[in-house]
Every structure is written in structure tokens, then in C-alpha cells.
Amino acid sequence: MIEQKSDAGISCIERTEMDVSKLAEKVALDAGHGGRDYGAVYENRREKDDNLKLVQDVGDVLEQNGVDVMYTRTSDVYHTPYERAMAANNEGADYFVSLHRNAFPEPNQASGVESFIYRQGGDGEKMAKAINENMESLGFVNRGVEERPNLVVLKRTQMPAVLVQAGYLDSLEDNRLFDNNYEGIVQAIAQGILDSILSQQPYYKVQVGVFRMESNARKLLEELVGEGFPAYVVFEDGYYKVFAGAFREMDDAVDLEKRLRENGYATVLVKN
Ligand SMILES: [Zn+2]
Structure with missing residues (x-):
């Protein structure tokens, strides 16, 4: 099993199933x-x-x-x-x-x-x-x-x-x-x-890593961007979290997760 990239010892968040409308902004x-x-x-x-x-x-x-x-x-x-x-x-x-x-x-x-x-x-x-x-x-x-x-x-x-x-x-x-x-x-x-935009309504984010050190998060960000993934870093609850994409539709997030996993990344789906 691939462990999600982390230097923070954070456990995975449960996947939630929900039908939501598409990101239309x-x-x-x-x-x-x-x-x-x-x-x-x-x-x-x-x-x-x-x-x-x-x-x-x-x-x-x-x-x-x-x-x-x-x-x-x-x-x-x-x-x-x-x-x-x-x-x-x-x-x-x-x-x-x-x-x-x-x-x-x-x-x-x-x-x-x-x-x-x-x-x-x-x-x-x-x-x-x-x-x-x-x-x-x-x-x-x-x-x-x-x-x-x-x-x-x-x-x-x-x-x-x-x-x-x-x-x-x-x-x-x-x-x-x-x-x-x-x-x-x-x-x-x-x-x-x-x-x-996303603070207005529910959405799904694909989390790829959680770090205490910003430099570790930036390293993963560069790796993801280099491979063509839409990645970004958010500082939240004292951690640097690396996400790849945010979606209204859970299916879209799951598709991205699949591509990330094929490339060797461990992902966690997070609902805001
Ligand atoms: Zn000007």
C-alpha cells in the first residue's frame, strides 16, 4: 500500500458520497x-x-x-x-x-x-x-x-x-x-x-500530501505540476496541504484520483 506523502502523521479522511451540482462559475x-x-x-x-x-x-x-x-x-x-x-x-x-x-x-x-x-x-x-x-x-x-x-x-x-x-x-x-x-x-x-469561489458551496478536493514543512509541500507541488496535474498548496490547521484539483462533481474528483494513483500518488478525497 502506498502511504500518502506526509511528514505530519495525519490519518486519512473518510470519503463521503454526495450528489452535488457542477462547478459552474x-x-x-x-x-x-x-x-x-x-x-x-x-x-x-x-x-x-x-x-x-x-x-x-x-x-x-x-x-x-x-x-x-x-x-x-x-x-x-x-x-x-x-x-x-x-x-x-x-x-x-x-x-x-x-x-x-x-x-x-x-x-x-x-x-x-x-x-x-x-x-x-x-x-x-x-x-x-x-x-x-x-x-x-x-x-x-x-x-x-x-x-x-x-x-x-x-x-x-x-x-x-x-x-x-x-x-x-x-x-x-x-x-x-x-x-x-x-x-x-x-x-x-x-x-x-x-x-x-469554492467557499460559497460544497466541493471535493483531491489531497495528495500533508506536511509540517512548507518546503516539502512545495517539492510535491513542483512534482505534480511537472507531471501536468493542477496542484496547489493550502496552509490549513497548522499544516501545508497539497491538493490537486477541486470539483463540484465527485465523479470528476474520482477521475483525477484515478490518474494520480496510476502515477504512484496516494490520494484522499476531501469534502469542504
Ligand atoms: Zn495598470
Whole structure:
């Protein structure tokens, strides 16, 4: 028998059988700026490029986890903020997430991650906080969540909306964090979105390992991602837990478990 990877001596959780509806949430991802609008520029770096790459990679992780993703742009084109908001409204998106990088009037004077929302107290705020905290755990300064009711993409969207400033583009320190742990940043943002969606209703997660040491969890995460599995790490009850996928339908989780087991992993199905 293969034992689930662990350095924590945690026993397996019983599998529960339940019929639940499918993960149907649609997330609109908005890569800030584009085309003639470069956003922030620092040395050879243009915000519009960082935003587009980040949006596409975050979108891939969300799609692997069963989320329906729409994009306001998938190439270097310009759309007005109003057009972006309307596109999300017309597609019936459940959440709107705009990804940007920040800039200060003077380079290397400010750093950190910061998120904007229309109004405090809703699902947008929860999502923004989750994303900020995940980014903070990667070394970014957490500058908090701010209300920006006049930003068109927040004001004109009819669903919870968040604008994330994923570090300062004109900060060498933030760019180092961004480039050296890019995959971690993609996961941090995707996970913040996923956790917010999934906290709303029951779902199944496939747990592959439980660790006291974060480095052990990260090692397993890299192994899983390297083999093409949709993996992520959650810090919960004092342990670093490695999961591969979260699903509304138990059958979907069981299919993934089967593939993981064929690859030599011991899995546990966890219902939230
Ligand atoms: Zn921007």
C-alpha cells in the first residue's frame, strides 16, 4: 500500500458520497491596458505585457480546476475599461478580476501588492484579501484592499470585481520577486480566486500530501505540476496541504484520483 506523502502523521479522511451540482462559475479575467496603452513602463518592461502573460497563466490554472474562464483580451489590443466591463456583463460572468502592476512617480520608492474593490463587505473584498494574503506569503508587502468606486471596471461590472496590483513594475525588488517566483505568483492569484469561489458551496478536493514543512509541500507541488496535474498548496490547521484539483462533481474528483494513483500518488478525497 502506498502511504500518502506526509511528514505530519495525519490519518486519512473518510470519503463521503454526495450528489452535488457542477462547478459552474464563470470568471472574467482582464489583462490591464494593451495596444497603444502600455500601462506602467520601467526600463524595457511594459505593464501591458506582464498583465497579459499573468492573466493567461492564471486562467490556465483556473480552467484546470474546472472554472469557466473568459478573457477581455488575449492579445496586445486596446479595449476601453467600459468595453471590458460590458463584455463581462454580457457573458454573465460571476466574478471579474483585473490584473495590473503598479507604478509610483519615482522608481524604486514603493513596493508591494494592493487590490482595489468597488465597495467593502462583499465577495469582492473576500477575494481581494485572499489574493493579497497569498501574495504576502511569497514575500510581497501587503498594502491592503482599498475602495475605488470610480474605477470603471469596478463600477460598471455587475458582479463582484477585484483589481489586483501584482507588485510595482518600477521596483527592482518587486520585479525580482515577480520573476524569480513567477509560478508561485500565478498559483497565489489563482488560489485566491478559487478559494473565494469554492467557499460559497460544497466541493471535493483531491489531497495528495500533508506536511509540517512548507518546503516539502512545495517539492510535491513542483512534482505534480511537472507531471501536468493542477496542484496547489493550502496552509490549513497548522499544516501545508497539497491538493490537486477541486470539483463540484465527485465523479470528476474520482477521475483525477484515478490518474494520480496510476502515477504512484496516494490520494484522499476531501469534502469542504
Ligand atoms: Zn495598470
